[in-house]
Amino acid sequence: MSLHGNTLVTGSADHGLRVYDVETASFKRELFNKKYGHHEWVTSCAHLKDGRLLSAGMDSMLCLWDAHIVKCDTLLGHQGSISKVMTDEYNVGISASYDCRLIAWDLDSKSDAQTLIGPHKDAILDFDWRNSLVVSGDKNGVVAFWDLNRGRDFKTVRCHKGAVSKVVLYSDAVNSNLILTGGVQVFWYEHSITS
Numbered sequence: 001m002s003l004h005g006n007t008l009v010t011g012s013a014d015h016g017l018r019v020y021d022v023e024t025a026s027f028k029r030e031l032f033n034k035k036y037g038h039h040e041w042v043t044s045c046a047h048l049k050d051g052r053l054l055s056a057g058m059d060s061m062l063c064l065w066d067a068h069i070v071k072c073d074t075l076l077g078h079q080g081s082i083s084k085v086m087t088d089e090y091n092v093g094i095s096a097s098y099d100c101r102l103i104a105w106d107l108d109s110k111s112d113a114q115t116l117i118g119p120h121k122d123a124i125l126d127f128d129w130r131n132s133l134v135v136s137g138d139k140n141g142v143v144a145f146w147d148l149n150r151g152r153d154f155k156t157v158r159c160h161k162g163a164v165s166k167v168v169l170y171s172d173a174v175n176s177n178l179i180l181t182g183g184v185q186v187f188w189y190e191h192s193i194t195s
Contacts, residue, residue: 015032048087056084124136124138168181
């Protein structure tokens, strides 16, 4: 699900995405047709600041949807289901996959800018991203800290006995900068980058 202004987009098991107007609570359009879209479940989506939408699916594809018409460009690079996508204000996107990799995408040129491969030996289920810091968690309980500027991980922690189901980078914009991870056993861990 992604919210951009008054536009809400939801992904679905029927391979489509649906666009709604939040103010009027009305359906606007569907992002799927015989020529464009996913071939499997839609797992994640995120808006770009210009209104385009990046969606991910179990088909290992990313679709970069036009802001106005039902047409997308397909981005290929993963070899497994994609678990999550995020975008930033500079039209960069990051995707995480069951293939144990994260890929940073230049969404203006529609190309992969950088592939992050390292400590994950099982499916990456979630990640969060701020500036050049990406923190990802996998099915084996491994949390990896990545520096996008260097294109590599700089810290790895196995702190969960099971899958890492949630990663959150939290800042109160004053004193607190926290990295929180949650596992399937419902424990939350607070991480420090330096220790």
